[in-house]
Amino acid sequence: MTERLRLGVNIDHVATLRNARGGALPDPVRAARVAQAAGADGITAHLREDRRHIRDADIAAIMEAITIPLNFEMAATDEMQGIALAHGPHAACIVPERREERTTEGGLEVAGDQDRLARFIGPLSDAGLRVSLFIAADPAQIAAAARIGAPVVELHTGAYCDHHAEGDTQARDAELARLIDGAKRAADLGLEVHMGHGLTYDSVAPIAALPEVAELNIGHFLMGEALFVGLAGAIAEMRRAMDAARG
Ligand code: PXP
Helix, strand or coil: CCCCCEEEEECHHHHHHHHHHCCCCCCHHHHHHHHHHCCCCEEEEECCCCCCCCCHHHHHHHHHHCCCCEEEEECCCHHHHHHHHHHCCCEEEECCCCCCCCCCCCCCCCHHHHHHHHHHHHHHHHCCCEEEEEECCCHHHHHHHHHCCCCEEEEECHHHHHHHHHCCHHHHHHHHHHHHHHHHHHHHCCCEEEEECCCCCCCHHHHHCCCCEEEEEECHHHHHHHHHHCHHHHHHHHHHHHHHHHC
16 A cells, blocks of 8 residues: 555646636636645646646746645647746656547557657656656556656546446446556556546545555546535545545
8 A cells, every 4th residue: 555645636627717718717826725725735737739728827836836746747749848847847747638639538658659758758757757657557558658667657547437427337347447457567567556537526436445546636526516615625525535445
């Protein structure tokens, strides 16, 4: 069992709401501060190529506002590498990105793009950023992540959460089994294991209970829940659900 399971709060959708009106509110920097005060262990933000949620200026503002680590999600492009190196966040999570997708729909193709990705993450690691690769819980992808020297993998829980929400218990359990196997494989290879995407109070328990998992990154559900109970309350309830599952 790793030490305390960390909760990274993804604040992208505060920025999505801001951008819907084009002004400055609601302020994702304020959300980062509130999340920190509510017990988040880190803040996660994804600067997309199309800037649909956080924007360039948000990165420095968030980093200045918080004392917990920033996990900077980014596509494997030269532009994003330059931005990550300029800001030096604690962590860089490399995600696949397709402009037409609504959210990050699949995992990064590491096995088929090993040489390029190895070259890509080198300068980030050299600069002291903790690199993670957002991948499916697929043995080939996990092995490739270890081969290219990434210290961390984040396993995509989206399919598990979708099946959970649909009530398809057979498909949900099959996905959960893949995640359990993936977490073990990754840990055996010496990788730190994170998980995230689509997690809710209802779906988080079996994931939080996995002893290999060190960090969960959760955004969309928490921001939706914040509309009803406030961001601090939503984070506190997620923390409680995670701790209950872990205990
Ligand atoms: N982890 C990664 C790598 C992601 O790309 C995202 C979504 O941007 C999340 C976690 C959080 O997913 P959600 O917003 O569905 O909780």
